[in-house]
Amino acid sequence: MSGLFAQLDFAALFDFARGFRVAPMPLGAASSATDLGLWGLVIAVIAGAHKVGTPFLFVSLGECITEKSGRVNLGLEGTLVMGAMTGFAISYKTGSPWVGVLAAAGVGALLGALHAAMCNLPRVNYIAVGIAMMLFGMGLAFYLGKPYIQPSAPKLPAINLGFWSSIEQVQDALRINALFVVGVILAPTLAWVLKNTRWGMILRLAGESEEAAAAMGYSVPRIRLVATAVGGALAGVGGSYLSLYYPGSWSEQISSGQGLMAVALVIFARWSPVRCLFASLLFGGVGTLGVAMQGQNLTSASVAYLWFAAPYVLTLLIMVVTCSRLRAMVGAPAELSRVR
Amino acid sequence: MNSRSLAETLTITLGALVASLVIFGAFMFLFAHVRPGELFHWMYIGSFGTKFSWQYSLTRAAPLILAALCTALPARLGLIVIGGEGSLALGGLAAAGTGLLLAGHSPYAIQFGMAAAGCVAGGLLILLCGALRYWRGVNATISSLLLAYIAINVFNFLVEGPMRDPSSLNKPATYPIPNEAALGKMFALDVHWGLAYGIVACVLAWILMDHTTFGFAARMAGGNMRAAQAAGLPVGRLILVTCALGGAAAGLAGMVEVAAVHHQANGSLIAGYGFTGILVSFIARHHPLGIIPAAVLFGGLGAASGIMQRRLQIPDASVQVLMGIIFVMILLSESLYGRLRIFQPREVREAVAA
Numbered sequence: 003m004s005g006l007f008a009q010l011d012f013a014a015l016f017d018f019a020r021g022f023r024v025a026p027m028p029l030g031a032a033s034s035a036t037d038l039g040l041w042g043l044v045i046a047v048i049a050g051a052h053k054v055g056t057p058f059l060f061v062s063l064g065e066c067i068t069e070k071s072g073r074v075n076l077g078l079e080g081t082l083v084m085g086a087m088t089g090f091a092i093s094y095k096t097g098s099p100w101v102g103v104l105a106a107a108g109v110g111a112l113l114g115a116l117h118a119a120m121c122n123l124p125r126v127n128y129i130a131v132g133i134a135m136m137l138f139g140m141g142l143a144f145y146l147g148k149p150y151i152q153p154s155a156p157k158l159p160a161i162n163l164g165f166w167s168s169i170e171q172v173q174d175a176l177r178i179n180a181l182f183v184v185g186v187i188l189a190p191t192l193a194w195v196l197k198n199t200r201w202g203m204i205l206r207l208a209g210e211s212e213e214a215a216a217a218m219g220y221s222v223p224r225i226r227l228v229a230t231a232v233g234g235a236l237a238g239v240g241g242s243y244l245s246l247y248y249p250g251s252w253s254e255q256i257s258s259g260q261g262l263m264a265v266a267l268v269i270f271a272r273w274s275p276v277r278c279l280f281a282s283l284l285f286g287g288v289g290t291l292g293v294a295m296q297g298q299n300l301t302s303a304s305v306a307y308l309w310f311a312a313p314y315v316l317t318l319l320i321m322v323v324t325c326s327r328l329r330a331m332v333g334a335p336a337e338l339s340r341v342r
Numbered sequence: 343m344n345s346r347s348l349a350e351t352l353t354i355t356l357g358a359l360v361a362s363l364v365i366f367g368a369f370m371f372l373f374a375h376v377r378p379g380e381l382f383h384w385m386y387i388g389s390f391g392t393k394f395s396w397q398y399s400l401t402r403a404a405p406l407i408l409a410a411l412c413t414a415l416p417a418r419l420g421l422i423v424i425g426g427e428g429s430l431a432l433g434g435l436a437a438a439g440t441g442l443l444l445a446g447h448s449p450y451a452i453q454f455g456m457a458a459a460g461c462v463a464g465g466l467l468i469l470l471c472g473a474l475r476y477w478r479g480v481n482a483t484i485s486s487l488l489l490a491y492i493a494i495n496v497f498n499f500l501v502e503g504p505m506r507d508p509s510s511l512n513k514p515a516t517y518p519i520p521n522e523a524a525l526g527k528m529f530a531l532d533v534h535w536g537l538a539y540g541i542v543a544c545v546l547a548w549i550l551m552d553h554t555t556f557g558f559a560a561r562m563a564g565g566n567m568r569a570a571q572a573a574g575l576p577v578g579r580l581i582l583v584t585c586a587l588g589g590a591a592a593g594l595a596g597m598v599e600v601a602a603v604h605h606q607a608n609g610s611l612i613a614g615y616g617f618t619g620i621l622v623s624f625i626a627r628h629h630p631l632g633i634i635p636a637a638v639l640f641g642g643l644g645a646a647s648g649i650m651q652r653r654l655q656i657p658d659a660s661v662q663v664l665m666g667i668i669f670v671m672i673l674l675s676e677s678l679y680g681r682l683r684i685f686q687p688r689e690v691r692e693a694v695a696a
Contacts (some may be wrong), residue, residue: 303502321484321488
């Protein structure tokens with residue numbers, strides 16, 4: 003235990019605290035790559051919120067749709083990795099990152115449909131199918147992705163909202179990827195569709211009461227098939243963001259559980275697409291803490307591992323706070339609590 | 343389990359495995375242009391074809407057996423725990439640390455201390471998962487995986503920070519454990535004692551789950567948690583004890599890997615045994631005795647990976663693809679139970695026919 007504390011750099015912590023008292027320097031006055039002290043950390047976390055948060059956003063929106071139909075897809079981790087590989091490979095072959103994103107969405111939809119088709123069989127447990135699809139998706143992606151580990155593919159474009167600033171870090175923090183913008187528009191749109199359209203209502207009905215949907219003449223397995231396929235497509239898009247923008251290359255370590263954390267994130271967001279957006283930004287910010295602190299020389303390499311664990315700890319804490327064994331959660335589709 | 347349902351289980355499981363191999367053969371033929379004959383020839387040679395490959399397969403089966411118990415035991419209660427990898431890492435690290443602390447004592451004392459430390463460290467992790475499930479209703483699948491990620495980061499921190507041997511330059515590791523504390527080979531076999539640990543653990547788990555009132559209560563709670571609670575069963579204690587035992591088994595797997603294979607805790611400990619263990623447990627349908635042959639089979643597949651890579655020039659992920667296919671097929675085969683007429687009792691067959 004004492005070793006743990008000995009590793010903490012107290013001098014760095016001191017700088018950390020002092021940063022609050024230093025008046026912020028006038029933005030725009032400094033040259034590029036300025037030493038911003040604590041502000042550097044804040045800016046890096048803001049940059050991470052949307053950079054690291056975008057895959058969370060897409061996967062959680064996808065999972066949100068699937069869960070609204072009354073089923074959980076734990077296999078999105080595999081879909082994410084498969085989407086990352088497909089997006090990268092297709093972008094490399096065609097030269098167009100957007101074709102890569104589309105292909106990733108297609109592969110994601112296929113994997114989602116496979117998950118749903120398996121769950122529609124009798125006596126098959128959807129949690130177990132999720133784990134199987136996670137392993138299957140990752141294995142397939144690693145196998146098919148072997149030739150694409152070295153080359154570099156055309157990246158997705160970014161929108162430079164930081165043009166007004168001459169500070170490199172600020173410009174970097176405000177360089178917003180086009181897919182993030184798509185996600186920001188998608189979240190409220192999805193909320194509206196779920197609430198107001200016929201499709202959205204049928205989807206929510208299947209998630210609230212299988213019998214009621216069947217009594218109205220809708221096929222619940224088919225609704226869930228479509229919902230899981232759409233969810234998979236969005237997770238695939240999230241994966242393509244990983245390999246086509248940030249970190250921006252394909253490797254077998256590309257995902258570290260984002261697909262699974264997104265499932266917990268949906269619970270935290272209480273099945274609201276708009277809250278998914280804010281939750282994703284939060285997770286992105288926390289997820290970038292380790293790298294940001296390392297970049298600011300606030301931690302040593304080994305202590306950084308403890309910061310890397312921060313998003314998992316946050317997810318766990320959130321689940322501990324929001325879950326309850328006594329009652330179903332507010333906003334949870336009723337069919338979800340049936341099997342669990 | 344009576345002989346009829348045992349026959350049904352074996353037939354369906356073997357059928358699913360054969361179907362997976364056929365699909366894998368077709369996949370490899372299409373994507374890697376490897377002829378099925380060659381593929382299965384090298385798979386056999388690498389897994390069970392020679393004395394050396396048997397020895398390697400059994401060496402790999404030892405941690406798999408123990409890691410699979412981490413999923414199999416809580417599964418009796420209806421919890422799907424997939425955090426065995428984290429328990430294994432922490433168990434291995436605790437075992438290495440204890441081995442260093444106890445240096446100078448008798449070899450058996452050191453080994454016992456290492457095993458106990460591994461069990462405690464691994465057990466605590468999954469115990470936490472069970473506690474969150476019981477008191478807060480947190481989904482055990484998600485929480486156990488999150489705990490595994492946290493555990494692995496803590497492992498990396500300790501191995502690269504406070505517990506690092508400064509002479510391990512390229513690959514951070516703890517100091518090596520005392521030589522005399524290493525687990526030796528079992529008598530005639532060229533396989534270390536970890537395999538015996540695993541088999542004993544499975545037999546104990548089988549006795550506990552299938553032949554004691556504790557196991558009966560656990561299965562009852564797994565069937566219907568509410569009903570078990572209404573019947574006055576101590577559901578909380580059942581969950582906590584079962585999860586702790588499962589985690590302890592995975593922690594012991596980490597100890598076995600440290601004491602018999604690596605002799606120190608380093609990144610090689612996190613080699614995916616915990617994740618393969620999940621699959622082993624599902625193939626055994628969470629039956630403790632079924633885990634032993636399933637783990638030997640997957641130990642063999644893992645052992646064959648290297649020779650298949652070299653002889654057939656295929657990526658190392660090929661075995662991962664096969665494992666994914668097997669997992670999917672095993673789950674699909676679940677829907678066949680009760681459908682094959684030959685395994686139905688005569689009364690049921692006649693009733694259906696009438």
